[in-house]
Amino acid sequence: MGLPFMNIQDAVLALFREEIPGYLDKHWQTVPLTLDSDLFDVPGDDLSDALQRFEICFNVDLSVVDWSKYFPWENTPVATKWFGPSRKDVEATRQPLTIKMFAESARAGKWLYD
Secondary structure, eight states: OOOOOOHHHHHHHHHHHHHHEEEEEEOOOOOOOOTOOOOGGOHHHHHHHHHHHHHHTTTOOOOGGOEEEEEGGGOOHHHHHHHOOHHHHHTTTTOOOBEEEHHHHHHHOOOOOO
């Protein structure tokens, strides 16, 4: 996966940049991901591919991740979506999911958050 002289942080960032093209700024220019990039708005297919590669390349089990902390609306029951708080209110409770979290977990060999 990366060059042999890359440190883990650089290797994790390179992996995510290969799978996720970045995001568009207000001028429609592509901005590459950084360690502090929040992965919340990344298209699901791109994120899924990146997570699968991350698990394989760095041997970190992501099945232990409580995804509802980072994507609360997607994990909200349908009845609550209809009769409960708005999506905006639910999303306001979410925690950021950054590439740095994956880099630190790769260094430790396990998911460090939740």
